[in-house]
Amino acid sequence: MSGTAELTGVGVRRFTRRATARRADTSWLTLGGDVLSALTTAGVVVAVLGGAFSALRGRIAARPPAPATDLPGELTAAVAALVVAAGVVALLSRLGPLSATPAAAAWWLPLPADRRGLLRGDLQRVGAVAVVSAVVVALPVVLAAPAAPTVAEAAVTVLAAALLALTAVGVLVLLQARALTGWVAPVAGSLATAAVVVPAVLGTVGPAGPAPTWAPTAPDLPLPVLGGVPLLVAAVALLAADRVGGRVPAGALRERGTAVLVASVSALSLDTRELGRALGTPVHPPRRARRWARVRTPWQAVVAGDLAVTTRSPWRWGQLAIGTALPVLAARTDGLGGVPALVAVAVVAGWSLAAVALGEPARQAHGAPAADRLLPLGARDVVRARAVVPLAGLMVVCAVSAGLVGLGWEWAALGAATAPAWAGAAVRGGYRPELDWSGPVLSSPMGAVPTGVAVTLVRGLDLGVLGTVPLVAGLLLGAVPPLLLGVALGWSLLLGLVAVETARRTGP
Amino acid sequence: MAKPGLLEVRDLSVGYGGEAVCAPVTVGVAPGTALGLIGPNGAGKSTVLQTVVGLLPPIAGTVEFDGRPVDEREAAFRRDVATVLDDDAFFPSLTGTEHLLLTARGHGVADAEQVVAEEVEEFGLADRAHALPSALSSGQRRRLALAAAFVRPARLLVLDEPERRLDAQMRRRLAARIAAEVADGLTVVFASHDPEFLSTVARRVLVVDDDACSVVSPGDAVAALHAG
Numbered sequence: 001m002s003g004t005a006e007l008t009g010v011g012v013r014r015f016t017r018r019a020t021a022r023r024a025d026t027s028w029l030t031l032g033g034d035v036l037s038a039l040t041t042a043g044v045v046v047a048v049l050g051g052a053f054s055a056l057r058g059r060i061a062a063r064p065p066a067p068a069t070d071l072p073g074e075l076t077a078a079v080a081a082l083v084v085a086a087g088v089v090a091l092l093s094r095l096g097p098l099s100a101t102p103a104a105a106a107w108w109l110p111l112p113a114d115r116r117g118l119l120r121g122d123l124q125r126v127g128a129v130a131v132v133s134a135v136v137v138a139l140p141v142v143l144a145a146p147a148a149p150t151v152a153e154a155a156v157t158v159l160a161a162a163l164l165a166l167t168a169v170g171v172l173v174l175l176q177a178r179a180l181t182g183w184v185a186p187v188a189g190s191l192a193t194a195a196v197v198v199p200a201v202l203g204t205v206g207p208a209g210p211a212p213t214w215a216p217t218a219p220d221l222p223l224p225v226l227g228g229v230p231l232l233v234a235a236v237a238l239l240a241a242d243r244v245g246g247r248v249p250a251g252a253l254r255e256r257g258t259a260v261l262v263a264s265v266s267a268l269s270l271d272t273r274e275l276g277r278a279l280g281t282p283v284h285p286p287r288r289a290r291r292w293a294r295v296r297t298p299w300q301a302v303v304a305g306d307l308a309v310t311t312r313s314p315w316r317w318g319q320l321a322i323g324t325a326l327p328v329l330a331a332r333t334d335g336l337g338g339v340p341a342l343v344a345v346a347v348v349a350g351w352s353l354a355a356v357a358l359g360e361p362a363r364q365a366h367g368a369p370a371a372d373r374l375l376p377l378g379a380r381d382v383v384r385a386r387a388v389v390p391l392a393g394l395m396v397v398c399a400v401s402a403g404l405v406g407l408g409w410e411w412a413a414l415g416a417a418t419a420p421a422w423a424g425a426a427v428r429g430g431y432r433p434e435l436d437w438s439g440p441v442l443s444s445p446m447g448a449v450p451t452g453v454a455v456t457l458v459r460g461l462d463l464g465v466l467g468t469v470p471l472v473a474g475l476l477l478g479a480v481p482p483l484l485l486g487v488a489l490g491w492s493l494l495l496g497l498v499a500v501e502t503a504r505r506t507g508p
Numbered sequence: 509m510a511k512p513g514l515l516e517v518r519d520l521s522v523g524y525g526g527e528a529v530c531a532p533v534t535v536g537v538a539p540g541t542a543l544g545l546i547g548p549n550g551a552g553k554s555t556v557l558q559t560v561v562g563l564l565p566p567i568a569g570t571v572e573f574d575g576r577p578v579d580e581r582e583a584a585f586r587r588d589v590a591t592v593l594d595d596d597a598f599f600p601s602l603t604g605t606e607h608l609l610l611t612a613r614g615h616g617v618a619d620a621e622q623v624v625a626e627e628v629e630e631f632g633l634a635d636r637a638h639a640l641p642s643a644l645s646s647g648q649r650r651r652l653a654l655a656a657a658f659v660r661p662a663r664l665l666v667l668d669e670p671e672r673r674l675d676a677q678m679r680r681r682l683a684a685r686i687a688a689e690v691a692d693g694l695t696v697v698f699a700s701h702d703p704e705f706l707s708t709v710a711r712r713v714l715v716v717d718d719d720a721c722s723v724v725s726p727g728d729a730v731a732a733l734h735a736g
Contacts, residue, residue: 006616102597111614112583
């Protein structure tokens with residue numbers, strides 16, 4: 001075999017792109033239409049967000065008397081931004097940031113081409129995703145500021161967020177090249193948990209009345225320093241990332257690329273369960289294996305197994321903490337707390353997060369049905385036993401959460417009464433069947449909605465939401481009459497029973 | 509005096525998360541020879557191969573290629589070492605020929621189209637060379653992956669169960685082709701469960717096991733395979 005110049009990394013990418021483009025049926029007109037559509041959508045999102053936050057600012061001005069400390073809206077917006085940012089950083093560290101799809105790992109990485117050039121496109125893509133995320137995260141913070149921000153102030157804040165995001169990408173690539181990203185996701189998760197829990201606690205135990213206004217302000221420095229330093233830091237981080245990109249081992253790139261591929265396919269097919277598996281961090285085996293010495297019956301075996309699955313991952317604890325604190329944070333936030341509908345949304349969001357965390361054993365059992373058949377227990381009884389741990393966990397989550405939202409024992413009792421419905425939701429969601437794309441399609445203003453998929457996706461959450469209706473009624477009334485408590489308990493038990501009994505289709 | 513090995517593996521412990529999957533491996537492979545790996549399913553053959561080519565970090569021990577520690581990130585290593593492991597991944601919008609051309613041109617093969625055309629013929633893909641991977645059968649995709657190892661220059665070829673998913677005729681042709689390449693100076697390391705393939709290609713065989721990894725003759729290895 002005689003030799004000629006080898007293709008460079010850029011050359012390999014160009015070869016692949018041109019070969020792909022030869023049989024692509026996408027015209028420039030189509031691409032232009034897609035870009036226009038994306039820009040229009042982005043514009044609509046910004047306008048809707050701006051309108052929503054302007055309306056909230058108006059509500060804050062006419063706030064009702066507060067039962068505890070009112071957290072300033074801009075603080076809660078900053079918490080939301082921090083949580084999203086932590087999520088994006090954790091996601092980037094889980095998926096790379098640099099990665100190679102299985103095809104690229106098989107056909108690009110073994111070539112002698114410079115890996116730096118091969119991966120530069122990936123670095124650019126990840127950078128673009130980080131910038132877009134930063135803009136989306138920064139907007140609520142800007143718009144929630146006590147005084148309406150000027151366009152220049154908004155632009156500077158968004159630009160700073162974008163530069164921060166690019167710096168984060170650069171730093172993550174540097175860590176990835178040294179195989180040091182393992183700690184990033186746990187730290188980001190801990191930070192997000194603390195960011196939600198701490199303000200919720202402070203808002204509850206602090207003195208009654210509005211808290212002093214809080215807003216992030218830029219240091220009083222000359223503009224070239226203020227703008228130049230972040231720009232310089234981001235540029236240095238990206239250049240360093242580009243330089244070390246070629247040092248990332250092929251094995252790591254391939255592993256992350258596989259995760260990216262599975263996550264992308266799952267997201268596109270709306271398969272949230274598979275998406276969770278793709279993005280989930282591996283659980284390390286415990287130092288000491290459990291001996292199950294106290295397990296005497298099949299029921300106890302199921303419960304003990306579920307307890308081990310639930311408590312073994314620190315992520316579940318974080319989810320439960322956030323699920324408990326989120327409604328409290330909303331209720332304590334200036335403006336939000338006075339709107340029962342918004343508090344109810346936070347209650348549903350928080351408790352559904354807790355239900356998802358406690359539904360993990362059911363999800364794992366659905367993925368490995370043979371495990372359920374190992375025990376001398378009927379299929380229905382296995383599912384019933386699988387509701388014990390979620391029920392116990394959600395009793396605590398719902399009681400503490402509702403008790404702190406309403407600041408009273410009667411509210412805690414109302415929350416605990418709602419727990420059976422959410423426990424049922426956890427089991428029902430965990431045993432959710434595979435998505436059914438064959439169902440009828442419903443025409444909607446947002447496009448075609450595959451009803452079969454929609455019905456399956458909300459399975460679990462549906463009964464949890466229904467079970468929360470009495471609590472929403474309590475929020476609207478501003479009190480918990482004994483009758484409401486009784487109705488809530490009966491309604492929740494009924495829904496929980498229905499959820500567990502219909503969680504899984506059993507064989508003939 | 510024994511020839512210095514192109515590939516030198518010393519006290520290599522392989523596995524995942526710090527847990528070894530088989531006994532430590534020590535073996536040298538001289539230029540122009542072929543080493544086969546055998547062992548039951550899960551014995552660790554693929555893990556050994558992936559560690560040898562730098563895709564997995566070793567738990568302990570060393571792997572040297574041409575006197576230098578293996579680093580798959582080095583272009584020189586990738587220039588010299590061709591691998592066909594358990595990957596069945598292809599760019600969905602590139603045809604078979606385009607995959608092979610990408611490999612050949614990526615390695616700076618001057619007469620890339622000619623070389624690719626010959627290998628397409630050799631691997632029985634002439635009729636399907638312009639099809640997308642999704643339109644190829646599992647066996648045809650395997651042939652395509654194997655052909656990619658021959659459209660480029662290499663000093664060491666590492667194969668994980670190359671006979672997998674191939675029909676009997678193609679297995680024999682592939683074994684004869686690899687044996688001929690070894691006779692021409694190529695060094696080959698491969699894992700296999702096929703006694704005929706093993707006896708045609710290998711000069712020595714490494715038995716991968718939990719207790720001890722040992723090097724035996726192809727005859728002994730074939731006997732072991734037949735014994736199950």
